Amino acid sequence: MEYHDSSEALELRDRAREFMNEVVVPTEREYQREGSVPDSVVADLREAAHEYGVYCPQIGEEWGGMGVAFRDVLPLFEEAGRSILGAPAMRVDAPDEGNMHTIELVGTEEQKEEYLRPLVAGDLVSAFSMTEPKQGAGSDPKMMRTRAEKDGDEWVIDGHKWWTTQGSEADVLIVMARTDMDAHPYAGTSLFLVPADADGVNVVRDIPHLGQGLIHESHAEIEYDGVRIPEENLLGELNEGFTHAQQRLGPARLTHCMRFTGMATRALDIAKAYMADREAFGSTLDEKQSLRFEVADYETRLHATRTMVRHAAREITEGGEARVPVSMCKVFAANAAQETIDFSLQACGGAGISRDLPISDFYQAVRAFRLVDGADEVHKRVIARDAFEEVAEGELANLPEF
Numbered sequence: 001m002e003y004h005d006s007s008e009a010l011e012l013r014d015r016a017r018e019f020m021n022e023v024v025v026p027t028e029r030e031y032q033r034e035g036s037v038p039d040s041v042v043a044d045l046r047e048a049a050h051e052y053g054v055y056c057p058q059i060g061e062e063w064g065g066m067g068v069a070f071r072d073v074l075p076l077f078e079e080a081g082r083s084i085l086g087a088p089a090m091r092v093d094a095p096d097e098g099n100m101h102t103i104e105l106v107g108t109e110e111q112k113e114e115y116l117r118p119l120v121a122g123d124l125v126s127a128f129s130m131t132e133p134k135q136g137a138g139s140d141p142k143m144m145r146t147r148a149e150k151d152g153d154e155w156v157i158d159g160h161k162w163w164t165t166q167g168s169e170a171d172v173l174i175v176m177a178r179t180d181m182d183a184h185p186y187a188g189t190s191l192f193l194v195p196a197d198a199d200g201v202n203v204v205r206d207i208p209h210l211g212q213g214l215i216h217e218s219h220a221e222i223e224y225d226g227v228r229i230p231e232e233n234l235l236g237e238l239n240e241g242f243t244h245a246q247q248r249l250g251p252a253r254l255t256h257c258m259r260f261t262g263m264a265t266r267a268l269d270i271a272k273a274y275m276a277d278r279e280a281f282g283s284t285l286d287e288k289q290s291l292r293f294e295v296a297d298y299e300t301r302l303h304a305t306r307t308m309v310r311h312a313a314r315e316i317t318e319g320g321e322a323r324v325p326v327s328m329c330k331v332f333a334a335n336a337a338q339e340t341i342d343f344s345l346q347a348c349g350g351a352g353i354s355r356d357l358p359i360s361d362f363y364q365a366v367r368a369f370r371l372v373d374g375a376d377e378v379h380k381r382v383i384a385r386d387a388f389e390e391v392a393e394g395e396l397a398n399l400p401e402f
Contacts (some may be wrong), residue, residue, distance in 0.1 A: 006072050011069060012075065016076040020086055024045060042215075045089035056090070060364045063104065071317045074258050078262035078265070085214065091120065097252065097255060100127040101373075102247070103115055103193075103269050107235060110232065129175045132144065148179050149286060159224045163221075170196045192235060199228070200223060200228070201227055202226035204222065206221075210368065212361040212364050254316075261302055264341050268347065271344035301339075324386045327382040330373065334366075338367060338369065342363065
């Protein structure tokens with residue numbers, strides 16, 4: 001399929017594909033049955049990514065990235081998704097990728113020097129601390145209870161968060177907190193850069209969760225008990241936390257879409273190879289019409305996902321928020337990826353649930369995609385609200401009425 005990507009995007013994609021095929025996938029196969037990959041292996045993969053010219057392309061060159069335009073980096077994100085190891089190897093992994101983007105977008109020069117540069121280099125780990133236990137902020141972020149109050153030249157943060165990805169190993173946390181309790185939460189919330197070793201930052205636990213096992217993945221519950229940070233640790237504008245979060249989440253949702261599309265594509269490639277090789281009931285599986293039709297359906301849905309994401313990315317690149325297109329992409333991509341991977345596992349039979357193939361890891365990883373960065377229902381609410389803004393009442397002209 002042709003997606004009218006630029007020559008730079010295609011060259012970057014080709015280098016990423018070569019890197020994945022020659023370095024990442026062989027490493028994945030080496031460790032597939034061994035459990036989590038050591039940090040030293042990820043560090044080696046990152047060195048190789050530098051050599052292939054595919055390391056952190058989405059961040060500006062002045063901070064250690066490659067300075068590639070967002071629209072042009074999308075094909076690389078898809079290639080990275082073909083293995084659990086791909087995104088951390090190329091430094092396009094969540095949540096660091098979105099956090100780096102946020103600091104680059106709204107951070108001060110001092111904040112960029114202190115946090116962005118070492119994040120790009122892989123010398124720091126970050127987390128985004130927004131979601132709270134009930135009855136706090138979850139799918140409805142307006143319910144946020146964490147607050148930050150000014151005390152002299154410091155901010156004092158009190159609150160309770162959970163599902164803070166990488167929270168246990170983070171060096172710095174981006175914390176969202178209410179800063180004006182009299183204002184609507186959308187107009188009275190701010191972001192803060194909080195060192196993980198600050199007094200009062202208490203990691204309660206790592207939440208046991210469904211997920212892949214090839215890369216260590218934590219989701220922490222964290223209490224902020226009178227955490228004091230200097231006033232210069234405010235990230236972006238005061239009371240504009242939701243605005244900045246949306247600036248972060250729009251592109252981050254699309255990069256998630258591309259990574260999981262790459263994962264689903266790889267799962268389907270494995271399934272097709274298995275189906276072409278496995279014989280049952282008088283023929284190979286790839287000759288069974290029902291399976292062929294299912295493959296056709298998933299190929300179509302993955303193509304539609306790639307096209308939708310590029311459309312939304314173009315709107316963002318041109319300065320738009322693209323909120324509805326992004327929500328459409330998120331819902332469609334999450335469900336297409338989940339169902340493609342589920343089919344691929346089923347098509348491979350017992351081999352699909354084994355750890356000899358990566359599909360079982362993909363299967364566990366993809367389910368969370370329908371919740372992270374906004375649950376399906378939240379995005380459908382956004383789409384439906386837009387759909388009903390202008391109702392064509394004239395279409396009922398011939399409808400009989402009493």
